[in-house]
Amino acid sequence: MTMPEIVHSYVPANILQRLIRFDTTNPPGNEAACIAYLNGLLTEAGIATTLLEREPGRPNLIARLAGRGDSPPLLLQGHVDVVTTAGQQWRYPPFEGRLAEGMIWGRGALDMKGGVAMLVTAFLRAHQEELNLPGDVILALMPDEEKGSACGAKFLVEDHAGLFAGVRYALGEFGAVSTQIGLRRCYPIMVAERQYCGLRAIVRGPGGHGSIRQREGILTRLTRVLNRINMVRLPVHITPVTRRFVESFSQAQPFPLNVLMAQLLNPALTGRILDLVGPMGTALEAMLYNTAVVTAVHGGDGANVIPSEVELRLDGRVLPGFGPAELLAELQAVVGDGVAFEVVTFEPGPAEPDMALFGMLAGILRESDPEGVPMPMLITGVTDGRFFAQLGIQTYGFTPLKLPADMNFTALLHAADERVPAEALEFGARAIYTALGRF
Ligand SMILES: [Zn+2]
Incomplete structure (x- = not known):
């Protein structure tokens, strides 16, 4: 089945070009003009809108x-x-929104003004064509996601929860973007996130005069701790989402790739398979393990004094269904005694995803791209979905893009030359429009 050919007055590529031209680099954000443009599109179409702000502008x-x-x-x-x-270093200016080589270039093309252009297009078309919607559709366009969402999703959820009364499902960022896995084009739909857990650790030692070498002093201890944290994987955990993810893409491969990839689910072999897979293994690894990465080291303030204390800050990420206590125990087992870890912040996320809409969304992707393989995915970072989860809302990452096989989506995120094929935006807008008729 193919989507009906309809000529629309709303074109996601054009909307994206306009969105990119507003420099909404956060900080400081400055999203007001960009939101005003979107507000204009909606109100000119005859749709009532509400603007809510925690901070002016x-x-x-x-x-x-x-x-x-x-x-x-x-x-x-x-x-x-x-x-x-x-x-x-950008090939084209990042806030020009240039169309070149069939692509729209610019900051936000993928994260996520491209997604916003598709969501808004589907919403406007649904209104224009009086699409028979199974339930109300609420559109929320927000600032401040890249810096913690205090003015965006967090503010809406904490101060205006009533707007979302009765909502159980959401479509939002990070998912349904085609990715080549092995020999197949796969569409991972984000259904779960890891949870952020900021940690602090203190490494202690005797300290002393800088003129006297300490073979077993604090620096030896610090080196060993950093090495262990960096090189040793914590215990593997196969969560239900990851099991389905691995089963889906491995079953789609020819022999013997299918057998090999399925062994990722065998904890005795997971680490070895990841080492074999290469760069692709990095994203997979984050779905199979709790992780902690040292992001800051503070200690010492004179060239002639050996410090007696060095502080480490760690970016910890915890799989759904786990908490900070498990992460601390796993880390402690890796580095041994003599280092005390402490939780600084923990942002809890939902335990297990509600998969009720997954089948419908996967079905739309199969219709749109019969060779594609949809699958549920756990993302390694976080999105605004975690705030809406506090209201009992399950977010599906569903901003579909059918990308050329050699285009590495994740490598372009937050990077130079972020770009998206104009055609892929139309593919996604249609898929979202279809979902609006079927939820
Ligand atoms: Zn984003």
Whole structure:
């Protein structure tokens, strides 16, 4: 089955070009003009909107289409801020939104003004064509995702939860972007996130005069601790989502790749298979292990004094269903005694995903790309989905893109030359539009 050919007045590539031209680098964000442009699109179409801001100049935009009421309302959520381009060498200026080589180039093309352009296009088309919606559709366009969402999703969830009454599912960022896995084009739909757990550790030693070498002093201890944390994997955990993810892509491969990849689920072999897989293994590894990465080291302040204390900061990420206690125990087992770990922040996420809409979304992808293999995915970072999860809302990462096999999506995120094929945006807008008729 193919999607009907309809000529639309809303073109996601054009909308994306306009969005990129607003420099919404966060910090400081400056999202107001970008949101005003989107607000104009919606109000000119005759859709009522609400603007809500926690800080002046950083509005959130909410709009709603009425449905039949057979299904709970569906939320479409996206952010319009972007990360910095400082220090990067771009082929084309990052805020020009140039169309070249069939691609729209610019900061946010993928993360996630491209997604916003697709969500808004689907929403506007649904209104224009009076699509028969199973339930209300709520559109939330937000600032500040890249810096913790205090002015965006976090603010909406904490101060305006009533707007989302009855909502159980959302479509948002990071998912359904085609990725070559082995010999197949796969569409991982994000259904779960790892949880952020910031840690602190103190390494102690005798300290002393800088003129006297300490063979077994604090620096030896620190080196050993850093090496252990960097080189040793924590215990493997096969969560239900990861099991389904690995089963889906391994079953789609020819022999013997299928057998080899399935062994990722055999804890005795997981590490060895990951080492064989190469760069692709990095993302997979994050789905199979709790992790902690040392991101800062503080200690000492004079060239002639050996410090007696060095502080480490760690970026910890915990799989769904696990908590900080497990991460601390796993780390302690790796580095041994003599180092005390402490949790600085923990942002809990939902334990297990609600998969009710997954089959419908996967079905749309199969219709749109019969050779593609949809699968549920756990993402290694976090999205605004974690805030909506506090209201009992399950977010699916569903901003579909069918990309050329040689295009490495994740390598372009937050990087120079971020770009997206204009055609892929139309593919995604249609898939989202279809979902609006079927949720
Ligand atoms: Zn994003």
